[in-house]
Amino acid sequence: AKRDGKATFHFFEQSLDEQARRRREMELDLRLAIKDGGFELHFQPLYSLTHERLQGFEALIRWNHPTRGTISPAEFIPLAEETGLILQVGEWVVREACHIASGWPEDISVAVNISPKQFTYPGLSTTILQALTNSGLPPQRLELEITESVFIADVEHTLSTLHSLRNLGVRISLDDFGTGYSSLSYLRQFPFDKIKIDQSFVRDLAQQGNNAHAVIRAITTLADALSMETLAEGVEDEQQCRILREEGCGSIQGYLLSRPVRAHVVQEMLAPRDRR
Numbered sequence: 579a580k581r582d583g584k585a586t587f588h589f590f591e592q593s594l595d596e597q598a599r600r601r602r603e604m605e606l607d608l609r610l611a612i613k614d615g616g617f618e619l620h621f622q623p624l625y626s627l628t629h630e631r632l633q634g635f636e637a638l639i640r641w642n643h644p645t646r647g648t649i650s651p652a653e654f655i656p657l658a659e660e661t662g663l664i665l666q667v668g669e670w671v672v673r674e675a676c677h678i679a680s681g682w683p684e685d686i687s688v689a690v691n692i693s694p695k696q697f698t699y700p701g702l703s704t705t706i707l708q709a710l711t712n713s714g715l716p717p718q719r720l721e722l723e724i725t726e727s728v729f730i731a732d733v734e735h736t737l738s739t740l741h742s743l744r745n746l747g748v749r750i751s752l753d754d755f756g757t758g759y760s761s762l763s764y765l766r767q768f769p770f771d772k773i774k775i776d777q778s779f780v781r782d783l784a785q786q787g788n789n790a791h792a793v794i795r796a797i798t799t800l801a802d803a804l805s806m807e808t809l810a811e812g813v814e815d816e817q818q819c820r821i822l823r824e825e826g827c828g829s830i831q832g833y834l835l836s837r838p839v840r841a842h843v844v845q846e847m848l849a850p851r852d853r854r
């Protein structure tokens with residue numbers, strides 16, 4: 579038994595070592611990707627149910643790794659946050675998104691995810707202003723998506739950052755709404771332009787008798803009262819779409835409409851509109 583214990587211990591130690599090695603390797607690769615342009619933005623349509631029209635696209639980053647292929651943000655954004663590299667990655671995302679969106683029709687906006695660390699970085703509004711100026715994208719066509727985790731740090735500071743971003747003329751959305759534990763208090767404190775209802779609530783709509791409809795209704799009623807728009811994420815089928823419409827949700831995003839696509843596919847999606 580003692581021998582087994584020892585063997586297990588060694589195995590455990592080795593795997594921690596292996597983890598640390600992989601992590602360092604990933605960090606180096608991430609630095610290279612920042613230097614060599616190893617990232618790409620994909621775009622997913624945001625569709626207004628209220629106006630029956632395409633409103634814009636959310637920019638979602640992909641890492642084209644030289645040997646491991648495409649790596650999803652869920653895998654590398656946390657590492658980028660821990661290492662502080664998110665500031666450089668995030669700056670690239672804002673610039674690239676503004677640049678690409680400046681070539682779209684003037685009623686089509688772009689939404690960009692801003693991570694918590696990026697949000698607390700004092701240079702954020704300068705970065706955004708520069709990206710807008712360089713691309714010529716009007717500020718009202720840029721939406722910044724933040725999660726309520728930014729409120730954990732320092733509420734005063736968060737509110738002043740939100741107000742200075744708002745003063746640039748950009749729109750601000752509260753992402754993943756309902757997944758934190760006290761979302762309501764944040765809504766009282768800052769007038770978000772839009773609430774993005776987390777996909778977990780949309781998934782629940784498939785099951786009977788779990789009050790999922792009532793939850794959606796409560797969120798859209800609250801948003802209405804606060805003059806905020808609502809968008810439901812992760813909409814995959816017609817039934818979910820129908821219920822969301824009935825419960826007063828303004829917009830949807832999800833595989834029902836389209837998966838995230840490359841910029842040239844966005845051009846194809848937009849082209850028929852131009853010809854009209």
Ligand code: C2E
Pocket residue numbers: 622637638639650651652655668671691692693753754777811812813814831832833834838
């Ligand atoms: P998110 O901001 O909540 O983005 C929505 C995620 O849901 C995306 O995953 C999208 O591809 C996925 N999705 C969209 N429609 C559906 C659907 O109908 N069903 C399902 N199951 N999933 C759907 P993705 O692209 O892997 O991104 C994951 C997360 O990574 C994002 O969640 C966001 O938090 C983060 N992220 C992505 N791009 C960036 C970025 O440029 N900067 C930062 N800071 N974070 C990013």
Ligand code: CA
Pocket residue numbers: 636691723753
């Ligand atoms: Ca988002």
Ligand code: CA
Pocket residue numbers: 753754774776811
């Ligand atoms: Ca989200």
Ligand code: CA
Pocket residue numbers: 754
């Ligand atoms: Ca999410």
